[in-house]
Amino acid sequence: MLSSLYSPLVSTGHFHCHNHHQNHLSPPSTLASPPCLYQRGKETRSVITLSSDSMELCGVDSEGKQFDSVQEMWREEIGEEGDETRKTQWYRDGVSYWEGVEASVDGVLGGYGHVNDADIIGSEVFLKTLMEERLVNGGANQHLVALDCGSGIGRITKNLLIRYFNEVDLLEPVEQFLDAARENLATTGSETHKATNFFCIPLQEFTPAAGRYDVIWVQWCIGHLTDDDFVSFFNRAKGCLKPGGFFVVKENNAKRGFVLDKEDHSITRSDPYFKQLFRRCGLHLYRTKDQKGLPEELFAVKMYALTVDTPPKIHRTRSKTQSNRPQIIK
Ligand SMILES: C[S@@+](CC[C@H](N)C(=O)[O-])C[C@H]1O[C@@H](n2cnc3c(N)ncnc32)[C@H](O)[C@@H]1O
Structure with missing residues (x-):
């Protein structure tokens, strides 16, 4: 994470x-x-x-x-x-x-508050493309709703999600973080772009409301969940996406295998480990992108866009065998 x-x-x-x-x-x-x-x-x-x-x-x-x-x-x-x-x-x-951590950007980013801008810019580019591709008219003139999972103090909602969604719900198990989020967001947004619900509950116990969300954003928190709870959460959350909706998982990647953090009780998974869990969730990996511009000493960070539907298969007009045969050049 x-x-x-x-x-x-x-x-x-x-x-x-x-x-x-x-x-x-x-x-x-x-x-x-x-x-x-x-x-x-x-x-x-x-x-x-x-x-x-x-x-x-x-x-x-x-x-x-x-x-x-x-x-x-x-x-x-x-x-x-x-x-x-x-x-x-x-x-x-x-x-x-x-x-035990200060309710600030620096606190939730473990003393790396200065990576906030690079993180938000990377996320925004990823999100914009996905919205354009996945949502009808890129989401224009629709009432869009997002869920910010493990939201901490509302850093991602405040800097990104609230600008793209009419409503954002925040989920965070640490009360002092959620209070700070409420405060931070009180003066952000407008009547038509606002933080609506603040759920003080951990992901493994949460079932989102059916069909409510266009995007479910999961960043730097899923490492707290065991593999079974990871799979179970996404299985429950699948039914909470609107048609065309998607998950974004943005997480640290271990180079190989996993790294267990004994201090914060989280696990950093490798890319193959994540992909194995996504398969177990029955999710389709729609797109993935590396976050650029983070300090060298940090774990690599990847963004995964996941959908419930699989894209339709492209039907070839000619079979592979046919196309590989010698042909007359016209
Ligand atoms: C590194 S912070 C990231 C916060 C926020 N996602 C961000 O990027 O600014 C990790 C967050 O995960 C939350 N967290 C810890 N255990 C969790 C759980 N079981 N379910 C959901 N969130 C959890 C922490 O309270 C903390 O707010």
Whole structure:
């Protein structure tokens, strides 16, 4: 997460993934304060083997511990399947971490408040193209509604979403952040572009209202969810998109496998890991784009646009075999 925008890591020692002996890589081990954005380059490396949908991922945590599989990591963090006590504790610890953070742009960006502009510009370019392509007349003359998930203090709503949507709902489990969002947004927008609902609830417990949203924006917060809750959230949220609507997931990417942050209780997933989960959600990856202009030391950040519908197959007029045959040049 941005939390991987979340916590800066300093690398020491060597990392060896037991499954893949050719990889001896440097792990992060010490957390430097203030926790927030993870540093790229210093990220511990892990290995992934991909065979269609079954994927073995190994990774590390922020203290340098190595995991041979993601299952091993989750077992350690949240216990065996059905262990609700451990899972509840994982979520409680995540929220507690954020409760100790200042309700400011710098706070939610882990001391990297200065990346706000680059982030918003990158998001705006991505969003505009998607709206033009996906919404009827690019959304002109329609009443558009967005949901800002894990909204923090309302940074994304205030700087971006409120300009494009008539209504924005914010979801955020940390009360002090949501209060700050309410305050920050009180003087932003207008009668026709406003923040409407402020839901103080975590994503894993939230079911959005059916058919309400054109866009569901999920940025720098999904790393707090376990894989099963990730899949379950998107499955519930699918029915809350209007026709043509889409999800935007904007998250830190681990180079390989995953990186577990023991401090804020989140996981930074790699691109193949995200794609595997999107497949499990039955979502179509409509477009993806890298965020540019972030400091070198941070994790790479990717934007994913996801839709419920799959685009219609293009029917070829000539078969591939035919077109590969020698032909007379006219
Ligand atoms: C790095 S901040 C990002 C905030 C905001 N998305 C932004 O980009 O400005 C991470 C946010 O995720 C929220 N969060 C933590 N656990 C969550 C959960 N289970 N469900 C939803 N949000 C969560 C935190 O409270 C915090 O506001």
